[in-house]
Amino acid sequence: MVKALVVTGFGINCEEEMAAAYQLLGAEATILHLNELFQERDSIHNYDILNFPGGFSFGDDIGSAKVLANKFKFKKMHSGKLFIDEISKFLKDGKYIIGVCNGFQALVKMGLLPNIGGNYEQEVTLTNNASGKFEDRWVHCSITPDNPTPFLSDKSITGMDLPVRHGEGKLIIRDDEIRSAILEKKLNVLTYTDKEGNSTVDYPANPNGSELNCAGLCDISGQVFGLMPHPEAYLSLYNHPDWAGKKRTNPNISEDGEGMMIFRNIISKIESKN
């Protein structure tokens, strides 16, 4: 049985749907307040995959997920162990981490993504949308072929519609060196596209103006995956803004949402290893 841990607390608010994704696919999902981990009443090592959901942790004060990233990076737990060391061990054990929206921002600001240098230095950031506003809309993302992450391993799927809801989703890359490495290693695994499937910087297809029109990143190992769009909010056909049109065109259409694919992939991967 695949065990997913979904963290919550401090203003994170997408934990319920994140857990539902795993439960609907027959895996076990546990929602824990971060303090339960920091108090060491449970441990991330008891799980196969660690989920950082979306939300408004710490009210986005001093920057979305800045405080959360600092907590993850510098927190000394009850016994004196550093939480970041547990994360390192978790990844060394071959386990997986996914961060959505606020979770992605945390992974980026604590240096876990893209982590090309391998020492948790911040190499990119996610900042204010080019429009200067919070954006709640649906986008289309293409999946980079031959990418290294098992979260997107289903080769039969080349793209998907997804909802975005964020104020600070614009990806900025620290320097040319990092950019080249990202492109070379295909770490920019999700890209905002227009209706024809071409990568675009045009608003609103690209809702935030991210460099490389990038919607999601993974690290070199592929174990850590972060994205601004919310796959956990598209678990059902009926989440899609045109579900009624789709159903009229194809009455036998599947009732699964395209977002399920990401969770299905990682559960398969974990099951195949166990």
Next chain:
Amino acid sequence: MEKAAKAGLLKSSTDNGAGGLSSSIGELAEITGGAVVELGNAPLKYHGLQPWEIFVSESQERMSFVVEPDKKDALFDMARDFEVEVTDIGYFTNSGYLDIRYKEERAAYLDLDFMHNAVPKKYMEAEWKTPELQEPGIVDADNNDILLQLMGSLNICSKDPVIRVYDHEVKGKTIIKPLMGENGNAPQDAGVIRINHKDFTGVAVSNGIIPRYGDIDAYEMSAGSFDEAIRQIIAVGGKLPNPNEKDGIFWTVNDNFCVPDSLYDENKNPDGKYKLAQLVKMNEALYDMATYFNIPLTSGKDSMKNDFKKGNVKISVPPTILYSMAAKIDDVRKTITSDFKEAGDVIYQVGKTYNELGGSECYALFDVLGANVPKVRKDDAKRIYDKMAKANEQKLIASAHDISDGGLAVALAESAFGGNKGCSLSISETEIGVLAELFAESHSRFVVSVPEGKAKDFEKLFDKDCKKLGFVNNEDNMTIIIEGEEVINSKIRDLFEAWGKGLRK
């Protein structure tokens, strides 16, 4: 709080709104007959607050909990885990007094009965005088121009700029959203949210508000707003509650009053009696509608002194009531969206249009009020709403959009926005004239599109309650012919542009 409540740690709780602790504790104390409050324990943001200030402060994000003594430790432990500040500020008694202390001193000592029951009853006079109003004679109107202006008017235009800066997708349960369709351009009539991720039970949420009508008749304004809230839920596939059937379909409504001061004063409020009469009529309509449709009011809010005064100028708000309604939806997969789906679908108007342009958005363009305000015809409404639910059960409906601000023409345009569709329509004869057919805001009506193969069943079900208008097509055009004359011929693209720019002017 959710976790604490599930663990049985909270006996009762109430929020701190108007009046702060004085309200929340004052009200809770009625249950046991008294309380002791130690204001010195209340955590403060800064020093120097007087005891009375602490007691009536309306600082936000505070709740008052009632906790049994043996649950206190568990609650405080849980709060510590969540880093939520919880403070013991007193206990309930049956002394008959609200005993407020500040450290060693007694700050207040109030007889509870006096506090709650001793307010003298105010007796106010209401006097209704029917305003003398006339219907204007509007001739030689350019209907296409009226429609274009209506699409861009503030009450009708797209609220996209507001909708997109708030998260309406969180929790992943939103099934009918404010804007849907292929391009996220189709405005919907009510929100529908799933209860959980496992089954498909849901709740529809709607809002009815039409302040303009109050200048003509406050009763019809209130009844009309109530009808608007109902028909929005019917439009997405809801079904009226039936106390005789154990189908578990419950509805509920909250009222929100925003009215000017209605206490008569010769100098300061010379039309106070009329304003109070308007308020009385609003409530009469509320009673009539709620009891007729079996939709109980479970809560509400009132704001009763909305006047601006500066020097000799006094501006009073128009008496306004907002009805926010919620209804259980058995299966959210069977809800309906408002956008036209496919060329060839047949378009109907459900419900009847009357010569009721009074208070309309159309008349507002000409700066006139009119006199014939739309009236709610409850029996007709109920019959129509029952038929809509039946039609949905029989899967006859491709799209449904309630007709409101701007009338039929606006509803048709909005239905075309979603899927890059157009429509061509014709009304063979009219007793009410072109302007009313296009722009009157008569209640309890819908624009419904039906797949051609289901048209016969639809017409049989609705009989005289539907009127076939025409067809959905793939043109970038809306044409309407009335009594053989083309009265509307507009490009959907132009209408959409005007609609989209409304708030950005």
